[in-house]
Amino acid sequence: MSDARGLSDRTLVWGIAAMQVIGWGALYTPFPLLVAPMEAELGWSRVLLNAGFTAALLASGIAAVPAGRWLDRRGPRGLMSLGAAAAALLLVALALVRDPAAYIAIWVLIGLAQAACLWNSAMAVVVAEARDPTRTITAITFITGFTGTVFLPLADALIAAFGWRGALGALAALQAGAAVLTFAMLRQARVPPRGAAAPTGRPLRERIRERAFLGLALCFAAHAFIGTGLAAHLIPLLRERGWPEATVLLLAAAHGPAQVAARVLLYTLGRGVTMRAVGRFATGLVPLGMLCLALGPGSLVLTLGFVVLWAVADGLLAIVRAAGTAEILGREGYGTVTGALSAFAVLPRTVAPLVLALRWDGAGTYGPVPWLLVAVAAAVAGGFLVAARRPAG
Structure with missing residues (x-):
């Protein structure tokens, strides 16, 4: 059964690295490039635009504990797959936004999606599955170190070609691909027995x-x-x-x-x-x-x-x-x-x-x-x- 077999270290390296490069590249890295064109079109202050991004950071940090507890008790399949898919939909919503309150709300939800599918959750999968977690994590970070190298020029080119709304739509399509990859890879991840208590030892x-x-x-x-x-x-x-x-x-x-x-x-x-x-x-x-x-x-x-x-x-x-x-x-x-x-x-x-x-x-x-x-x-x-x-x- 796949639950017993788990994921190989090679699968973890390439699968997790791809998910993280796309996830960070779509949800985090391009933001500084988006501020100026959004400010020019929407007429909102730079303070408001940065407040949305800050709200995402806060939401992600607050949600980290419940997300981690979910992973310990139920495994990564549902949470990480849902988070990755939700992130793609939220990028589409951000591309369509015209109201400041909706803008802040979307960023809060993006922060929750980040907590579900980005670094902490991914590393929990590696620690639970890898035969050699240290070398696996090191290999993953080697690949993810190029996220900015890839996505900063890519996002800049997308904004120049399609505007900030079109660029967000393109990034949403990439994130949707990452969601499919997440679901496909985690089908082989081990899952705790149904109803198992949280394996924390102590509260x-x-x-x-x-x-x-x-x-x-x-x-x-x-x-x-x-x-x-x-x-x-x-x-x-x-x-x-x-x-x-x-x-x-x-x-x-x-x-x-x-x-x-x-x-x-x-x-x-x-x-x-x-x-x-x-x-x-x-x-x-x-x-x-x-x-x-x-x-x-x-x-x-x-x-x-x-x-x-x-x-x-x-x-x-x-x-x-x-x-x-x-x-x-x-x-x-x-x-x-x-x-x-x-x-x-x-x-x-x-x-x-x-x-x-x-x-x-x-x-x-x-x-x-x-x-x-x-x-x-x-x-x-x-x-x-x-x-x-x-x-x-």
Whole structure:
């Protein structure tokens, strides 16, 4: 029976990677390109347009725990397939929107669909099914690292050719294909027995009091703050340093290749390293990278050092968040536990761009911003060191 057989690691790598590349590429990556044409046609403020996207982030974080609990109790078939299909329909609705209230509501529903079918849910499937979760997750992240490389130019070309509404329609068609792929692949996934209790061992309210859980929550929340904050502010921060535009864009673009290179190296090391060791190394790089950014406002060498250190750490932490959580906290109740970790990170992820903007506005320069990031980076490293002391769950 398919439930007993489950999915092979090869199927997981290619199937999950394809689902995630399309899902993130359709639901998340193109948004910055859509804002200007939507603003021009609809006449809405940029604040309103960004509020919809923020609402999706909040809804996704809030829904992460119930989505994880569903996956633990009932398996991924229904939830992920429904989420992927709903996402395609919601992109069509977004392409037709003309009312601000409907716009916000659609984004909230998109956030719920993201919680159902994107990263946390996908990693719960891998941890439950894979014979070698670490290498499988590493291979998946290697492929998904090219999401922006593929979908940013694709979305830009679609907007230029068909306008923002037509582009969303085309992305909806791609997402519909991902929904079909999701349903077809997960037909072979193992499913818990009907009526089975949630396999969490202890209630979630007890697990979130564990020192290891709190350490990981602090680490991942601080990492999310840095990631979204830099995504919004890195280019203007580098421009303020007076370098040519080509240099600024090259420094910003180097993040992706360095991420992928780190993941390739980890994959080649295979089973020779633990996620604890990888996590200690990666989280140690984060404060070093932020220090390079803070100490080198006029130094291209130090700024390049920041780019490399942060990109390597960021690339590895995507794997640590999935496989490291399983190694430290155990596989039981993985969906629920990782959903709770995502819920802890949703507020830092959402407010980071605003916090950095206020810090810039108060000083009239980006000078203090890297020092704020140094402090947050210390929380990344400290939180993981606390968590890594726990014996394997």
